[in-house]
Amino acid sequence: MQWFRMCDLFFWASTLSSTALVEIRDLNFTYDKRPVLQGINMTFPKGKMVAIMGLSGCGKTTLLRHIGGALKPSKGSVKIDGQVMHELDQAGLYAMRRKMGMLFQFGALFTDLSVYDNVAFQMREHTDLPEDIIHDLVMMKLHAVGLRGAQDMMPSELSGGMARRVALARTVALDPMLVMYDEPFAGLDAISLSVIGDLIRRLNDALGATSIIVTHDIQESLKIVDYVYFMAGGVIVAEGTPDELRACDTDFVRQFVHGEMDGPMPFHYPSGDYRQELNLRD
Amino acid sequence: MAAMKTVRAIGHRVVDAVWRMGSATRFFALVLLYSASSFRRFRLVIKELFSSGVMSLIIILVAGLFVGMVLGLQGYETLKRYGSESALGSLVALSLVRELGPVLAALLFASRAGSAMTAEIGLMKATEQISAMEMMAVNPIARIVAPRFWAGVISMPLLAAMFSAVGVFGGYLVGVVQIGVDEGSFWAQMQAAVDFREDILNGVLKSFVFGTVVTVIALFEGYDAQPTAEGVSGATTRTVVNSSLAILMLDFVLTAIMFRGN
Numbered sequence: 257m258q259w260f261r262m263c264d265l266f267f268w269a270s271t272l273s274s275t276a277l278v279e280i281r282d283l284n285f286t287y288d289k290r291p292v293l294q295g296i297n298m299t300f301p302k303g304k305m306v307a308i309m310g311l312s313g314c315g316k317t318t319l320l321r322h323i324g325g326a327l328k329p330s331k332g333s334v335k336i337d338g339q340v341m342h343e344l345d346q347a348g349l350y351a352m353r354r355k356m357g358m359l360f361q362f363g364a365l366f367t368d369l370s371v372y373d374n375v376a377f378q379m380r381e382h383t384d385l386p387e388d389i390i391h392d393l394v395m396m397k398l399h400a401v402g403l404r405g406a407q408d409m410m411p412s413e414l415s416g417g418m419a420r421r422v423a424l425a426r427t428v429a430l431d432p433m434l435v436m437y438d439e440p441f442a443g444l445d446a447i448s449l450s451v452i453g454d455l456i457r458r459l460n461d462a463l464g465a466t467s468i469i470v471t472h473d474i475q476e477s478l479k480i481v482d483y484v485y486f487m488a489g490g491v492i493v494a495e496g497t498p499d500e501l502r503a504c505d506t507d508f509v510r511q512f513v514h515g516e517m518d519g520p521m522p523f524h525y526p527s528g529d530y531r532q533e534l535n536l537r538d
Numbered sequence: 539m540a541a542m543k544t545v546r547a548i549g550h551r552v553v554d555a556v557w558r559m560g561s562a563t564r565f566f567a568l569v570l571l572y573s574a575s576s577f578r579r580f581r582l583v584i585k586e587l588f589s590s591g592v593m594s595l596i597i598i599l600v601a602g603l604f605v606g607m608v609l610g611l612q613g614y615e616t617l618k619r620y621g622s623e624s625a626l627g628s629l630v631a632l633s634l635v636r637e638l639g640p641v642l643a644a645l646l647f648a649s650r651a652g653s654a655m656t657a658e659i660g661l662m663k664a665t666e667q668i669s670a671m672e673m674m675a676v677n678p679i680a681r682i683v684a685p686r687f688w689a690g691v692i693s694m695p696l697l698a699a700m701f702s703a704v705g706v707f708g709g710y711l712v713g714v715v716q717i718g719v720d721e722g723s724f725w726a727q728m729q730a731a732v733d734f735r736e737d738i739l740n741g742v743l744k745s746f747v748f749g750t751v752v753t754v755i756a757l758f759e760g761y762d763a764q765p766t767a768e769g770v771s772g773a774t775t776r777t778v779v780n781s782s783l784a785i786l787m788l789d790f791v792l793t794a795i796m797f798r799g800n
Contacts, residue, residue, distance in 0.1 A: 324673055350675035357673075364670035367662075381676050 275302040277434060277466045278323060282332035285318060285490075292318050293490045296332070302433075305460050305467040307477045309512070310487035316470040319487070320436055323468065324358060325349045336434065354382055357432035357465075361439040363423035365411040371398070371422050372407040378429045397425040400462075401455060417448030421455065428459055434466050435459075441473040449473070453480050474513055478502065486512065562758045565679075569687050569757070572680035582685035583692070590651035590686065591693030595700070597650055598643055602634075602701035605642060606708025609633055613709070614717055624723035628731030630709030631702075635732060635741045636797070639702030641789050644748035647694055648781035652756035655686055656777040659760030660770035668761075683757050690756070694749025695742050702741070740796045747788060752781045 278300035285293040293315045300306050308316050321327045322334050325341040334341045336352060344352060365374050375394045379385055385393070398404040401421040411419060420440065427435060440456060441449050457480040460467045471477050478484070478498040486494040486501075486509060494501065494509045501509055527533075576583050613629040659682065662668050671678045706728070713719045732738065756777045763773035 326669070326672065350677075353673055353675035358670070360666045360670055362665065364666035366667055366670075367665070378674050378676075381674070381681075 276300065277302045277337060278468070279335045280319075280323075280332070281335070283319070283322060283329050283334065284331035285315075285322065285327065286330045287318075291490055293322075293329075296490075296492060298485055298492070300434075300466055300468055302466050303464055304483065305457065305469065305481045307469045307471060307481040307484045308487060309471060309474060309477065309484060311472060311512075314487045315490040316472075316487055317438055320358075320438055320468065320470050323436060324356065325352065354430065355432055356434045356436065357427035357430070358436045359420075359423055359427045359438065359440055361442055362416075363411075363419040365414075365419055365423055365426070367411050369411075370407070371403065371409050371411070371414070374411070374422060375426045375429055377426065382430065393429070397429055398422075400428075400459065401425045402451075415448075417444055417451065420444065420448070420452055424452070424455060424459070428463060428465075431463055432465060434468070435463075437467065437469040437471070439471055439473075440469060441471055441476050449476055453477075456480060558762075561762065562754065565758045565761065566754050568679050569684050569754070572677060573684045573688065575680045576684040576688050582681075583688050586685045586689035587693055590647075590655065590689050591697065594647055594650045594693070594697060597646055598697045598701050599704050601642060601646055602639070602704035603708040605638055605701075606630060606634065606705030606710075607712045608708075609638070609705065610709035610712030610717075614713055614719065623719050625727050625731075626709065626713045626719050627724035627726070627728035630713070631706055631728045631732050632737060634702040634705040634709075635737050637789070637793070639705065640698045640741050640745040640748060641785060643698040643701040644694065644745060644752055644785045645782055647690075647697060647749070648752045648756070648785065649778055651690065651693075652752050652777050652781050653774050655690070655753070655756040656760040656763070656774045657770060659683070659686075659757060660763035660765075660773050663761070663763060664765040664767075664770060679761075683761065686757055687753050690753030691746065691749045694752070695745040698741065698745035698748075736797075740792075743796075744789065744792050747792060748785050751784050751788060755781045755784065 276299045278298075280296055280298040283293055283296040284291070296319065298306075298308075308319060310316050318327065322329055322341070323336070325334075325344065328342045337355070339348070339352060341349070341352070365371075366377065369377065372394055375397050376390050379390045379393060383390075394407070395404055398407055401424055403418060403421055403425070406414065406418060406422070411422070414422065424440075437456065440452055444452060453476045456467065456469070459465075467481075469477060469481060478501065481498060483497055484495065484501055485492050488508060494504065494506060496504065501513060504510070504513075609630045610626065613626050613633075614623060617623050617625055617629065659668075662682070668678045668682070671681060710724065714721045714724050759773040759777045759780075760770075763769045
């Protein structure tokens with residue numbers, strides 16, 4: 257068992273050093289004098305799917321916004337494909353973002369455009385492709401997510417799962433090298449959740465892209481990702497492959513993986529004495 | 539102590555207002571900077587011209603007709619006292635072309651199209667559509683804001699002109715058709731009194747300024763809105779209130795500059 261774990265770690269370490277697409281080094285971010293991220297070091301190898309997990313408010317989405325270049329770090333850096341994100345000017349940032357895709361928590365589809373036009377949006381904005389080629393590409397993307405028949409529908413007519421699949425088709429419209437997913441499983445029923453999880457994995461493998469999934473849905477994520485970082489309070493508290501984390505016996509990972517009430521992560525937000533609040537006498 | 543608190547609160551509000559003015563000015567500069575793409579892809583402006591201009595047409599025409607009819611009635615009652623009923627045409631036309639057309643059309647435009655622009659952009663922000671656009675390397679100011687701005691600037695003078703035209707027709711209906719003022723003198727007096735440069739062009743210039751101000755306020759409030767239901771609702775209210783006040787204040791300033799001594 258130990259031997260397998262060592263092999264696994266050795267394999268991951270060799271993958272990281274040779275072909276890292278995204279490297280985060282000593283990333284710190286302070287908002288309104290409150291430290292949100294502290295000393296984050298992460299590596300995302302090319303072609304792999306990596307999950308960033310943690311409870312709500314632990315800094316996952318803030319980290320994703322740093323990777324996308326939407327926020328500048330207080331200290332440290334995010335390097336993508338050899339370029340430091342916060343040193344890029346707007347033209348450089350936009351050039352980098354053309355190679356990225358991001359799936360937002362609730363899809364963020366453009367509500368005034370049809371499903372077809374949503375998927376075609378980036379193709380029309382960034383390429384000079386003729387409309388018949390765009391049509392074929394959109395059909396291929398919609399077919400990949402099983403929604404070719406919904407091309408004329410408006411976002412308001414779609415269910416939550418369908419909207420997420422359309423958003424997924426739009427995210428990979430220009431075959432990005434890096435795809436980021438912000439809570440892709442939030443608010444989905446069991447079947448949609450499984451469909452989306454499977455789609456994300458298949459699309460990642462088909463595109464040869466690198467995927468970063470920010471989520472708190474541990475069971476679904478552990479099925480599809482190659483590596484996991486656990487965050488709490490703005491720092492990394494655990495990391496490893498899914499098998500390692502299932503076998504891990506640290507308090508935090510056990511509480512998170514098994515959804516236990518008792519553990520290092522408190523249920524209550526810091527507050528005063530409860531009995532005093534209710535004016536109860538001893 | 540209470541006095542200090544009040545002074546501090548007033549100070550905060552003043553500083554906040556100055557900050558917002560600065561942000562709005564910077565926003566306006568960015569809109570102008572990124573406007574070139576709107577002209578390269580003019581179909582985006584045409585789409586917005588439809589939703590802000592054409593869709594405002596009904597309210598503008600109906601309001602213009604009734605304002606003209608009221609002017610016809612009130613004007614006739616006043617002019618009758620001096621035996622000058624024949625000047626009804628010039629009274630109706632000058633009131634509309636110089637003042638009521640640009641001002642009322644702008645107030646209606648702010649309520650109808652301005653509030654819609656703010657709510658739409660605020661909701662796009664709340665539902666992460668603007669962030670999604672940024673992540674797709676598409677500049678939201680160039681793609682969303684600039685076409686709406688130019689649609690507002692182009693449609694406002696046209697709507698004001700239609701307001702005035704329909705208003706004149708309303709005045710004609712009441713003054714000539716209903717009350718019986720002489721039709722020839724109604725139109726002749728109007729033709730003699732209304733000067734193309736002094737009255738009509740100044741009215742168009744006013745509505746152009748109002749259109750610019752209303753659209754910038756509406757777009758800025760939407761873009762700057764807190765991404766929550768309460769934030770969007772507050773921004774929409776601010777658009778209508780601030781636009782209305784700006785229109786009335788600017789109207790005084792422009793009138794003082796354009797018509798002083800005439």
